Amino acid sequence: MKNNRVTVLDIGSSKIVALGASTDDAGRLRIDALAQGPSQGIRKGGITDVHGLAGAIMGVTGKLARELGEGVDDLTVNLSGAHLQSLSSQGFTQIVPSSRTITRQDVHHALTHSRGVVMPAGKEQIAAIPREFRLDQQRGIPNPIGLRGGRLDVLTHLVVAQSSYLSQVEEVVIQAGHKVTMMVPEPLASGLGVLSEEAMELGAMVIDIGDTTTGVALFEGGSVAYLAIIPIGSFHASNDVAQLIRAPFSEADRLKLEHGIAMSSGIGRDDVVSVRQDDGGSPRPMQRKVLCEIIESRMREIAEYAAKHLELSGVVKLSYGVVLTGGGAQLSGCDALFQAVLGTKTRVAHPKVQGNHSRHVGQPSMATAVGLARYALDSEESEFIPASGSSNGREIMRTLKAMFGGR
Numbered sequence: 001m002k003n004n005r006v007t008v009l010d011i012g013s014s015k016i017v018a019l020g021a022s023t024d025d026a027g028r029l030r031i032d033a034l035a036q037g038p039s040q041g042i043r044k045g046g047i048t049d050v051h052g053l054a055g056a057i058m059g060v061t062g063k064l065a066r067e068l069g070e071g072v073d074d075l076t077v078n079l080s081g082a083h084l085q086s087l088s089s090q091g092f093t094q095i096v097p098s099s100r101t102i103t104r105q106d107v108h109h110a111l112t113h114s115r116g117v118v119m120p121a122g123k124e125q126i127a128a129i130p131r132e133f134r135l136d137q138q139r140g141i142p143n144p145i146g147l148r149g150g151r152l153d154v155l156t157h158l159v160v161a162q163s164s165y166l167s168q169v170e171e172v173v174i175q176a177g178h179k180v181t182m183m184v185p186e187p188l189a190s191g192l193g194v195l196s197e198e199a200m201e202l203g204a205m206v207i208d209i210g211d212t213t214t215g216v217a218l219f220e221g222g223s224v225a226y227l228a229i230i231p232i233g234s235f236h237a238s239n240d241v242a243q244l245i246r247a248p249f250s251e252a253d254r255l256k257l258e259h260g261i262a263m264s265s266g267i268g269r270d271d272v273v274s275v276r277q278d279d280g281g282s283p284r285p286m287q288r289k290v291l292c293e294i295i296e297s298r299m300r301e302i303a304e305y306a307a308k309h310l311e312l313s314g315v316v317k318l319s320y321g322v323v324l325t326g327g328g329a330q331l332s333g334c335d336a337l338f339q340a341v342l343g344t345k346t347r348v349a350h351p352k353v354q355g356n357h358s359r360h361v362g363q364p365s366m367a368t369a370v371g372l373a374r375y376a377l378d379s380e381e382s383e384f385i386p387a388s389g390s391s392n393g394r395e396i397m398r399t400l401k402a403m404f405g406g407r
């Protein structure tokens with residue numbers, strides 16, 4: 001599929017983004033078209049209004065089609081929700097006759113073996129991403145196709161999702177007049193949107209702070225080791241402010257965006273902001289420190305959940321560090337707060353892309369959409385499906401390393 005165009009859809013809680021993307025002559029990701037609109041009917045990664053959401057998607061994909069000058073059929077879509085789970089698994093296949101060249105089918109056999117984990121009712125595996133292959137005694141092989149050996153082992157990262165949720169996403173996209181070609185777990189996409197191959201190799205944690213969710217993904221040795229969705233995002237900070245200072249949500253959100261800082265300790269008591277009144281009365285003064293203490297408390301909670309996931313992941317060395325992205329990461333001081341909680345070097349990252357829309361698409365809130373495009377563009381050539389078959393769009397089986405070839 002290289003050099004052909006892909007169309008992707010990031011269904012977020014606050015906004016829906018669709019991109020048309022391709023690779024330029026140097027093999028870099030190029031954005032050909034961008035459409036964005038407000039989201040509806042999705043919260044914490046759960047769909048609450050299929051009809052409303054389908055309508056919102058249709059509005060955005062309609063704009064994308066107009067910009068591209070062609071219809072949009074197939075979409076690679078993000079997958080969110082606290083139901084996403086990570087598992088590590090192992091599998092192998094015997095190569096017969098011994099020492100012949102490893103084929104795509106052999107890799108598929110080993111991967112299928114590693115997927116032989118019993119799934120609880122209502123759950124299914126949506127991603128089987130090889131982290132490492134071993135050929136006989138040799139470890140750390142990124143892609144064994146074409147090599148010779150007698151026994152192929154694989155360490156696989158499995159992502160498990162709730163089947164009913166997958167069906168709902170498919171239904172909503174169909175209602176909007178499109179087809180889902182692939183579903184990509186959102187934290188994986190966000191990582192692909194902002195990390196370099198080197199960062200993935202060294203060990204990095206990506207935290208995508210969205211509106212009602214925060215995606216966490218850990219990368220090491222060039223592959224993904226763990227991912228999860230925390231059902232809290234930047235919306236909750238605004239909501240806390242609204243509740244605690246008894247202001248409308250829109251005013252609380254404005255205060256967060258215009259005056260919010262994630263670390264309240266450096267703010268003096270004499271720093272005052274104006275809170276607009278609901279009834280149109282004259283604005284009332286409020287200590288900025290109080291506003292930021294409320295925001296900090298929510299952001300700290302997210303960072304503490306992220307720290308728990310880091311522990312659960314078993315990843316011990318983050319040589320590259322922590323990378324914050326997503327709209328919520330734009331809160332000033334967010335990197336310092338997460339660095340203090342996680343005890344690891346933390347920076348905010350923007351997706352790096354070429355093309356007409358590169359400035360707009362280079363925003364942290366676009367990390368997922370850009371990662372989806374990167375994933376979709378490289379999908380066919382590195383997917384480990386048998387030559388005769390095809391995956392059903394609900395599942396992906398591939399290494400990540402293959403994606404960076406030539407970039």
Ligand SMILES: Nc1ncnc2c1ncn2[C@@H]1O[C@H](COP(=O)(O)OP(=O)(O)OP(=O)(O)O)[C@@H](O)[C@H]1O
Nearest residue numbers: 012013014015210211212213234327328330331365
């Ligand atoms: N400068 C800023 N400071 C603080 N928060 C910000 C800033 N800019 C955007 N945000 C917040 O980022 C959030 C939106 O981020 P994003 O677009 O990544 O979310 P989303 O993808 O729609 O949601 P989700 O991923 O949770 O489904 C909003 O809550 C918004 O208030």
Ligand SMILES: [Mg+2]
Nearest residue numbers: 012013210368
């Ligand atoms: Mg998002």
